[in-house]
Each structure stands twice: as structure tokens, then as C-alpha cells.
Amino acid sequence: MSKHVLIVGGGYVGMYTALRLRRKMRRQLKSGELKITIVAPESYMTYQPFLPEAAAGNLEPRHVVVSLRRVLPGVTILNGRVTAIDHAGRRATVEVVERVDAEPYEVRTIDYDTLVFCPGSISRTLPIPGLAECGIGFKTVAEAIFLRNHVLRQLDIAASSTHPESRRQALTFVFVGGGYAGVEALAELEDMARDALRYYPGLEADSMRWVLVEASDKILPEVGEDMGKWTVEALRRRGIEVRLQTLLKSAENREIVLSDGERFGAGTLVWTAGVKPNPLVKKTDLPLDDRDRVKATAELTVDGVDDAFTAGDIAAVPDLTEPGKFCAPNAQHAVRQAKVLGDNLAAALRGRELKAYKHSYAGSVASLGLHKGVAQIYGVKLRGVPAWFMHRTYHLSRLPTLNRKARVTADWTLALFFSREVVSLGTLQRPREEFELATKKY
Template sequence: MNTVTRPRILVVGAGFAGVECVRRLERKLSPDEADVTLVTPFAYQLYLPLLPQVASGVLTPQSIAVSLRRSKKYRTRIIPGGAIGVDLKAKVCVIRTITDRIVNEPYDYIVLAPGSITRTFDIPGLTEHAFGMKTLAEAAYIRDHVISQLDLADASQDPEERASRLQFVVVGGGYAGTETAACLQRLTHAAVKRYPRLDPGLIKWHLIDIAPKLMPELGEKLGSSAQEILRRRGIEISLGTSIAKAGPEEVTFTDGRVVPTRTLIWTAGVVASPLIATLGAETVKGRLAVAPEMNLPGNDGVFALGDSAAVPDLAKGDDSAMCPPTAQHALRQGRHVADNVIATLRGQAMKPYVHKDLGLVVDLGGTDAVSKPLGIELRGLPAQAVARGYHWSALRTNVAKTRVMTNWLLNAVAGDDFVRTGFQARKAARLKDFEYTDAYLTPEQVREHVEGTGRQE
């Protein structure tokens, strides 16, 4: 069959959903059936749930970043860049490569799995002074930053400077925020023993959230257990509270408190990738509204899944229920949407996506954890075993599993290390610097670009 006549399948995003979809397509499609292309700015799949452990130094960055080019069997073409617009009518995806070149990529079938970005609000100083916890670079940067605060506080003769450098604020009482605060607090608690000039009592961690409870999905008992663990460690938890404004050396809470700090970590939820807004299609709370088969109604060959798609959660029996943006749904949706793409390609019927949630795990570092697998509430070591067992099994390759297990064992035996690598040490980087939210086009700009350049450059 001539190469030009083969259907072109374009997958956008190399997260859980996108990579699982590509792997399934490669396994089930013969080379002559279709050409598969993957668009991603990074040549790896990131295991997001373990980012807090990278930030705290328990895991190395490489251990949770799985190379997309590791297998010699992969035949997918990878475009190093990010999709910044999609013209559904012309069937063209506009891509900005990592060298800032704008290219058009025509497709016959497109799978949209661009993931999500950190949700921010119009709070003065937030994007200029806060850190996020959404990318590998952010996790590595935050680790360096937190250790540098200890170094600078130790060297300072100014009591006020010391106080501001030794206070840390985490906004967001979900899984990311809670685990980030828990893991980094353990890091500073262990590290301060190496700083005899610092009073351990000066180190203060604040975890705040506008909601009345931490991680309400865990239920009343487990949520209370998690709060008790954190408070016992000295983390100050403030619920029903958020940030009124942020500055370089202090943060003002909505309850009027002013906390001197040089570290504000913002993990207050996520929103769908701005790419979804370029389609001009119907959305549900910013996520693309799709059918249970994960196809976009009225648009042939368009599929969406993961954090950026509002996929009906049929397992709950509620017409308004949508699948939560979790790894376990993204993994299964990736495989399922690949099957539906293949079914469409072969003229077969698609199947709706149905998956019952397997439960939740929260790793609080050390021997502390709370988990709820299949509705069973666990605490302490049993919960920790389930949490780490789940994460370990979800890693895609044996190499990644070996690296993570080795890191865990080494940390358990040798303890934490406090190496500061100097990553971007002389250049401040905050939330706005890591997530390129200003790179996307409007629907009108997409159409003008495609019409002006043609379907293919």
C-alpha cells in the first residue's frame, strides 16, 4: 500500500492516556494499516503521582521519567513540540516545535490527550511568586529552592530574613498539595539536623485550602487521620482559607494573616489544557464534551480523553457524573480509545468506556500513609505498602520499576541526602515560567493560520 494513502493517526500528548493509546495502536495495527504520530515537547512519559517524592529527594528525576524511545520496536513518529491549535474542519493540528517553528500536521484521526495545567486565579502576585508542582522541572527546582532557603537562613545574621526563609506555604489540600507538604516537611526536618546554627523550631510549614476538609474523597475517618499525621509533624493546616496576595517575601491569607515566606507552592487543582479552547467545541467546565466512546459528536475521527476530556462515568450510574482526572482512568481510557480508533478504521462498532474506580492512595512519606483500595480503609504501614505497591506496578517499564524500588530501598537504609544541584540558581523561576499557557492560538487564529499556509508545510 502506498505510504501516502495510509490513514494518519495523530496523538497529542505523552501522558498516561496518550502513551497507552500509542502503545495499543502499535500492538494492534499492522504497519500497513496506518501511520501513527505523537506530538509531545518531551521525549518521556512522566509518572506525575510521584513528583512530590522527586521534590523531596526520595526519588531521582530519571526514575519517574520513562523514555519514549527506549524500545527498538516503536515505529511511531515523534514530533518534538506542543500542539497550540486544531482546525477540526480542515483536519489540521498546528504545532509549535521546541525550536519555536510553527508547523501544520494533517490527520485523518486525532486523539487529544494534552493533559492539564495548574489552575490559577486572579490573585495579585500569584503567577509571579508561586511555584507549581506539575512538571519534572518544577519538582527539581523546588527541591533546590527549599534546600537553598536552609543554606541562606544558616548564613544570615538577620532574624527577620531567617524567619521568612524558614517558613513554607503550600496551597491546595488535594493529593498533590498534601503529599508535597508532607514529603518536603520530612526533608527539612531531617536536613535541619545538619545546620547546628538553625533552630528547628523556626521551620514552619503551612498547608491551606479553601475547602472545609482535606482530600474529602478519602472520607471522614481517613481524611481526619491524614490531618492528624500532618499536625503531629508540626504542619499548620488552615481550612476555609486561601491566598489574598503574594509577594517576594510574604504571603497574605484571606483571613488577614501575613506570613513572611520566600516559598509559596501552589497546587490548588488543575484545568484542561488551553488547547481544548482552540477547537471551538462544546466543553464541560473547560473539558471537551465527548460521548461515552470518547469521540467528539459531529466530528469524524476526533477523540479526546484524560484530564482534558469530560468522559461520562457510566460506572456510577449518574448521567451527570464525569470521570475524575486520575492516572487509573487515563491509563484505561488510553487503551480503550485506541480500540475505538481501530474499530472506526476497520468499520466496526465502537464501545463505551466503563471503569469502576479502584480506590485512592496517599503517600505521606516515611511510614505514614492513608489508602482506600476497593473501599477498604488503611493507615500506617499497610497503607504505605498499598500506596507504593500501586505506584510501582503502574510504572510502565521494568527499568523504571527497578530505579524506583532501588531509590526507595536506598532512602530507607541511607536516609535523605541534601545535595543542592544549583538548577537555575541565578535565575528565579516561578509558575508562569514552567507552563507555557500563552503559547496557544485562538480558534480564529488557528483558522487564519491554516488557510494562510495550507494544510501542510
């Protein structure tokens, strides 16, 4: 009798688990004894550590994503959103939609035998006035490319405007959140904008204002306290304002109000202040902890539930290297958990013993722009060019498929001989605008 494995989510865990399971059980998949289905909104996996470089124009956007259909032949890819899971009945409800706010084209019910639940996380937001209207996140390739076009567009506006206040607002960029996403996005985009100013004779680097707002007293805690302090000093030497122990209180009408009382206009507001589990976790009958994470065992099964596995950002996976703690929601754990999950899933289907996930934290690397970085790997601290080179080398080794590795390497090689493009293609987000104007009745 054929077994059907349903994987909810096409991110790190979903794709790597499917890859592992497909290799382990290639014969069963080919004979029809096993069926694997991935349900995800997009038909690709985004390698998020390279999003800042894509936003800065160092990498082609298509080269930081991996096609699920291409790397998983024989696996059914269903593009849609799971809206409910009845694991007791081994049934999932899926909506096929074009946009998050659109009506579903079709609602489907999928029966399965074994569940791999890994829908990932979403941005953790707060009820701050104006945030929903003018803020932008930094979790997807669409957001990264939008930000690139938006920043370049702000330079165009400033160069074309004669009104001092309009120029000042266009050239003010605010990033909220001092983790990897916020620091790397700000550093790469500031580096890109500074490089682009050579083509804007009327603008000076000193006329731009880049502000990083962080609620705690440090940034990049993963690289260690001393390297985090060095990063703050390095950013400030570049003229970037790092506001520690500061909160965003309001952003209405693009007027930024900080907890220290300062008010100023900003044309750009990027929100990277943490993540939270996908809301889908509350629409399942799986057990959750007090932080809305799925309760998991060290073997990456759902605690107390048969035929269910989980890993990644939404899973409370025990950290066996630090008893009493859980694995951090980052890519380093997600990729390694997926390999163990794939092996355990294959073992479970064959009635064999499962293995526990155990991984000591290797360290962290962060890019701060071209030829700039910070890293702490197995206790070794690096900064500047060596850290930047380590960042690229490490993530290139983790990027799936030889195809993507070659294309990313080609992008970096070409960048050695040619300068970055500084063209804003913001109209890509509004492709029907010109046609609608042409059809407008006067």
C-alpha cells in the first residue's frame, strides 16, 4: 500500500527534507510505494542569507532562489496555502490563491499518512501607528528587490527635488531591529547607495541619514558581545546612527517618532525586529508550547503525536548541547535539522530506530557591505575583509545545487570587473500602471 508524505512548507526544512527522503527512498518513490507532496505558496526556496547581497545588486535575484520543481523530480509541488490541518483525521485543507488578500481559486482537501510540518515564521510586528502603512519587511526576495528599487528611487527623488524637506526625507533610511536581517540589510544597502552617489553630482554622502533602531543594548548577539560592539563602532564610523535601547513609537505619515523623543521624516522604514511562528500553527490539532511553537522531541517528531514530524522556526526542538534550552530559529539549525528529519522519516517508514538531533553552535558570520564583515567561528574572531570572505565562502558552500553555486560565483566574478547597476526598476511592482493610464477615460 502506498504511503503519502505531506510536507507543509517549502523553505529550508521542507526542501532539504524532501531532498534527503527522495535520495533515501528513490526506489519506493519510483515504484509508487511512496508519494511526497510539498505544499508552499511559492515554487522555490529562498536562500535568505544572500538576500542582503541581492538587495545591494551584488547577486542576481533569481540566483538566490532554488526551484523546487527542478531539484525535486518525482515530488508533487502544490502551490497554495494550507489553512487547516486535522492530523487526527490525516487531512489538510489547502487554498490555491494568487495573493494573500485574494479569494481562493480552489479549496482542496488532501489526505496523507505522515505529516512534516514546517511552514516557517513570519515577521513579528507591534501595533505601532503608521507601521502597517509605510513599513516593509526583509524576509522574501520580493521585499529585498523592492527595497533595492525603493532606495535608488529615493536617490532619484532627492536629486530631482529643490525642496529641502523633501530631499531630507527621501535621504533618510530607518531600520528597526539589530539582528542579522536588519544589520546586514542596512549595511549592504548603505554601501550600495554610497557607491551610487558617484552618478548623482548634486548629492553628497553626508546628506544621507541611515538609522538603526534597536530596543536592547547590543546588536548581533550571535557573534559575541565584543564583536557586536566592534560592529556598532564600525557602522558609526561610516556615519550610520546606531540607536541602542531605543524604540520606534510611531511612523504615521512617514514621521518617525523614537522613544527618546526625537522626530524626523523618513522615506524608508524597514522592520526586521524578530519573527514569530506562522499563524497556521493555531489552525492545527498539534500540541503547542506557551510561545506558539509546535512541541517537538529530539528526534524531530511532534511530541506525543504519531506520524508527525517538525523542525525549523516553528518547532520547539530541545537543544541537547544545552539541557533545558531549545534550538534557535536560524538557518544553521534548520538545514541540519532537515537532514536528520529526512533520515528519521525514512527510518520511520521502514520501521527502524530514529536518531536524535544534536548540533553544537558553530558560530556566526555577517556581511557589512563589500569587503566588510564580522564573524566568530568556533571561538575564532574575524572582522573586515577576512570575515567578509568567510561569510561568502560559508554560505556558498551551503547554497543548494551546483547550478546555483556556479551562478552566484559568476555574479561575484563579474562584479570584480564591472560596477553595480544603479537603475531603479520600481515600476516592476506596478506593471499595469502605464496601461491603466492609457485606458483612462477623460
